């Protein structure tokens with residue numbers, strides 16, 4: 269296996285064809301230019317006073333958190349969002365100094381100590397959690413107050429205190445020692461829907477909460493509400509910062525939002541042909557013989573499977589690209605390998621590159637294509653690539 273460092277020092281498409289690459293049965297390519305492009309597009313779309321948080325939770329949606337964070341910060345993001353304390357520590361250990369907001373819940377004294385030690389910034393979603401933080405910081409005698417982000421529930425029904433209690437909640441946190449309110453935020457449930465009604469109601473509730481807080485004379489340094497979809501859907505939702513995940517990775521949260529900015533997919537998933545054979549008409553292919561050859565066929569085995577992030581439910585429903593041509597996948601996808609029909613591609617050789625997600629010539633397959641086939645969302649497809657495949661940065 270190539271380390272991330274080795275991989276990025278060999279970063280070019282051409283080099284994928286050298287001998288060193290032959291040992292790789294499958295890998296993920298991260299296009300750093302596309303990533304910078306997406307961040308710049310987003311930044312240009314925002315008014316100058318609105319900050320961009322790149323959301324890099326779940327190992328940057330399967331793209332590699334450290335590399336993505338570094339490139340996104342260079343390209344114009346100024347904040348990073350993660351889900352958990354270990355995700356934040358990973359970025360700090362890589363030397364990243366930008367402010368990091370933990371979007372998920374944290375409660376234990378181990379988590380709170382790590383937050384203080386690594387200068388991470390927690391989400392505080394309830395008065396109870398605020399008191400735990402304050403007491404724990406008292407016990408460990410942490411000297412300076414830590415910045416915290418108040419989460420309000422305006423309709424997502426996930427983390428956060430009900431917007432109607434925003435005033436008393438913020439006042440309680442404001443009066444606690446050891447905690448400094450750095451922002452007040454909320455999260456939208458339906459920003460990717462073409463029907464804006466629920467989103468507008470959440471916006472109205474957020475405004476109502478802000479008015480309550482203002483009426484108490486408490487000043488909040490930053491307000492934020494928008495994810496990728498809301499960022500593209502409505503500038504009035506931008507406030508002081510937007511928290512963008514999916515769009516950074518070059519995918520649109522919904523088809524009706526594609527006009528706003530130009531995004532390029534960052535991930536390409538590649539694998540090699542490991543074996544080629546001719547099978548006779550009537551031959552069964554793969555587990556369960558779910559596919560029976562309707563004629564004599566040329567079949568290629570490809571070294572990637574469901575343990576690598578190719579969902580098994582795509583069996584018989586996906587295509588791949590080889591030599592710029594689209595060919596069908598056949599038989600059940602197995603843990604580490606899958607089969608394709610290369611009857612239409614003359615003389616396919618072992619070692620040839622097969623593109624599962626990405627471009628070859630004029631053809632392109634995206635996470636949206638898979639998501640649509642599986643009746644899920646592209647976010648889930650991308651996260652499937654966070655475990656097993658080596659990652660290579662390309663420009």
Ligand SMILES: *Cc1c(COP(=O)(O)O)cnc(C)c1O
Pocket residue numbers: 323325371455494495496497511512513514515521
């Ligand atoms: C994951 C997440 C985001 C980013 O969402 P995208 O739709 O990927 O842009 C923003 N805010 C919060 C609270 C999140 O959990």
